[in-house]
Amino acid sequence: MRYGPAVRRRKLGAQLRALRAHAGLTSGEAARLVGWHQSKVSRIETGRSGVKPADVRRLLDAYDVRDPELHELLVVLAGSDGDGRRHWWHAYRGLLPSTYSDFISLEAQADSMRTLENSVVPGLLQTPEYAREVTRAVVGGTHGGKVDTLVEVRLARQAVLRSNKPLRLSAVLDEAVLRRNVGGPEVMAGQMAWLQEAARLPHVRIQVLPFGVGAHIGVSGPFVIFSFTNRSDLDVVVLDHLTSSLYLEQKDDLQLYEAAFDSARGQALSPGDTLDFIAGLADGA
Incomplete structure (x- = not known):
């Protein structure tokens, strides 16, 4: 590791x-x-x-x-693109931890991303209001400038879903992610609406793990798997922590996390049923 x-x-x-x-x-x-x-x-x-x-x-x-x-x-x-130009996140150098910059660069170049989340909506699927509330909770309410910067970075990351060759995103969310009241009813209503919209994108797959499945592999913690077409030796697992991120690159680790993700996806609601589930929550069901 x-x-x-x-x-x-x-x-x-x-x-x-x-x-x-x-x-x-x-x-x-x-x-x-x-x-x-x-x-x-x-x-x-x-x-x-x-x-x-x-x-x-x-x-x-x-x-x-x-x-x-x-x-x-x-x-x-190595740190730049093929033309030698600086990537957008380099403008935040010195403001972002190196592991976060690494995460963003992998996210920007990966062909696909699989993420299992048991706490909050993944960053690529957050609304600005939701992102602000989550960021404020993590860095504290006394760092207004830092909150603004981190929210700006999080929203800029979402461009990977709108590019000419968009990132293929598969997200499995514990029901707790949708039940957690982040920022109040208005913020959550906007977040639910955006999840429904994002879930209809052809390159985005969202599935919910309902409470009814009981204990599942995701209770051990969230993780992300980045994959590169025809370059499995470049795939990497990322475990996010409060002050840093841990990157796993060994084949055995990758196989274990891929199996864990497949297990969670198999227990989760189908994408269609997930849309109905989110719509029901949004309607107060």
Whole structure:
């Protein structure tokens, strides 16, 4: 188990090592091609040191990697996009914990996201009013400026659901998420309406785990699984805590959490029944 930045370095390094091997090069030969010492290539491949986006591009060119999506993903793992431009969340550097920035970058590049939540509505599905109430509860009422910034970031993250190639989101919510009165009746009414609207998007799947199922795997805590098409070795599980996030990258961990999510999804209401359930709550049923 490692924290976000280390996970990114390790995943990037492992991918670069595999691409070098596929190109039939030793680390020494790769270093000579790009004009480096062999030790630099080794440090990058083992995740012991970070690597600049420009250096990733040099290595990918040296390995004759022509897949544009792979180019973009690996350069993003190094901290920027393929054109060298800064991502929107870089404007908040110094204001956001590094693990949160890591989470946002993974979210922005992932093909799909599976999330099991037992406490609050997932950030990508929150209304501005709901997000403000949740954020205020977490950081305290005396940090108005910080609340504003975090809410702004949370809402900006939701652009992944509206992009030309939107993130595929599958969310399993404990009934407690919908029953918890966050911000009062008006805020909850708006949140319920937005969940119903979001659930009708073709790339969003929302399911509710009703109280009637009793104990379920989600009672152990919420989690997120990010997946990348045809790149399962880049998949990662994120466990969120009050002051940090824990990133799990090992295959055994991924398999356990994927099985846990499938179990919860199997116990949950179908997407159609979930819409009816949310509508019933919104109507006061």
